[in-house]
Amino acid sequence: MKILVSGGAGFIGSHLVDSLVNDHQVLVVDDLSTGKQEFVNKQAEFVKLDIRDAKLKKIVSKFKPDVVYHLAAQKNVRISLENPLLDTEINIIGALNLLQACLDNSVTKFIFISTGGIYGDTDDLPTKETGEEIPLSPYILNKLTFEKYLKILAEDKLKWTVLRPANVYGPRQDPHGEAGVISIFLNNIIDNKTLLVNGDGRQTRDFIYVDDVVRACLQAIDAKQEIYNIGTAKETSLLDLIDQMKQVVNKEVEVKHQDAIVGEVIRSVLDNTKAKQELKWQAKYDLKKGLELTFEYFKK
Numbered sequence: 001m002k003i004l005v006s007g008g009a010g011f012i013g014s015h016l017v018d019s020l021v022n023d024h025q026v027l028v029v030d031d032l033s034t035g036k037q038e039f040v041n042k043q044a045e046f047v048k049l050d051i052r053d054a055k056l057k058k059i060v061s062k063f064k065p066d067v068v069y070h071l072a073a074q075k076n077v078r079i080s081l082e083n084p085l086l087d088t089e090i091n092i093i094g095a096l097n098l099l100q101a102c103l104d105n106s107v108t109k110f111i112f113i114s115t116g117g118i119y120g121d122t123d124d125l126p127t128k129e130t131g132e133e134i135p136l137s138p139y140i141l142n143k144l145t146f147e148k149y150l151k152i153l154a155e156d157k158l159k160w161t162v163l164r165p166a167n168v169y170g171p172r173q174d175p176h177g178e179a180g181v182i183s184i185f186l187n188n189i190i191d192n193k194t195l196l197v198n199g200d201g202r203q204t205r206d207f208i209y210v211d212d213v214v215r216a217c218l219q220a221i222d223a224k225q226e227i228y229n230i231g232t233a234k235e236t237s238l239l240d241l242i243d244q245m246k247q248v249v250n251k252e253v254e255v256k257h258q259d260a261i262v263g264e265v266i267r268s269v270l271d272n273t274k275a276k277q278e279l280k281w282q283a284k285y286d287l288k289k290g291l292e293l294t295f296e297y298f299k300k
């Protein structure tokens with residue numbers, strides 16, 4: 001098959017491309033705003049382009065993909081709050097530019113990587129796909145809005161599947177980003193820096209290893225027109241995470257607490273029953289194994 005991956009030079013997208021290139025012809029479209037060309041598998045074609053660019057249509061019509069994975073995004077929550085216009089230009093207008101090119105060129109399947117952040121600070125845990133949508137930032141609101149655009153515009157012309165990953169971690173995640181606590185902490189440990197925990201550290205997340213997310217992406221090719229949570233269904237507090245990290249890195253780790261961030265989600269964990277049943281998918285990596293693999297990568 002011919003498969004186009006937007007955001008294929010990024011953290012998750014580049015791992016997805018690695019797992020596709022042996023069986024498929026792959027084209028990566030990425031503007032390298034946060035991604036890196038060195039992450040793009042040599043077996044894939046690469047076009048450096050902003051998804052908002054009008055040239056995208058030509059690229060899609062020339063390559064004629066059967067399947068499109070859409071991962072390119074402005075994914076920084078703080079930037080989305082400071083500059084909602086930019087976030088909307090990339091995450092709505094850019095995404096629509098890609099979707100329209102797919103509709104015009106008879107693409108068969110569109111797989112959108114949304115986010116499990118859509119449930120906000122819900123008490124309904126672990127949260128199912130039917131859980132209330134509580135977008136707390138323009139970034140999340142735009143992810144949710146594009147999910148709805150996709151449903152409306154695809155109609156019977158284009159098959160779609162939406163994945164809502166929880167907190168993804170693993171090799172190649174940017175340790176200098178605003179999110180990605182595991183890569184930030186592991187790199188601080190390697191550099192002998194203190195780990196800064198916001199608030200009491202009892203806030204929880206559902207940490208899912210990147211290879212598990214990639215396998216869900218592969219399963220999505222033949223999946224129904226549905227939305228699937230992709231998480232472990234296990235809730236881990238930051239304090240528990242640090243304890244597990246200490247075991248993996250086997251060295252002293254200094255931890256300092258700083259003020260809690262106003263509006264930060266306190267608890268988050270996704271119910272993954274639907275993905276298990278319908279995608280025939282389940283998370284294979286427990287946190288310890290995932291931390292070991294991620295630590296090995298960053299040490300190098």
Ligand SMILES: NC(=O)c1ccc[n+]([C@@H]2O[C@H](COP(=O)([O-])OP(=O)(O)OC[C@H]3O[C@@H](n4cnc5c(N)ncnc54)[C@H](O)[C@@H]3O)[C@@H](O)[C@H]2O)c1
Nearest residue numbers: 007009010011012031032033034035050051071072073168
């Ligand atoms: N990392 C997570 O925990 C997580 C969780 C849920 C959902 N997601 C979603 O998964 C996707 C990939 O995230 P990631 O963590 O790999 O981030 P990333 O920043 O590593 O990847 C995003 C990629 O998109 C590219 N990009 C950004 N704006 C672009 C534009 N205008 N045109 C073309 N390319 C552009 C970047 O250069 C980068 O390579 C995003 O859509 C994100 O919202 C990530």
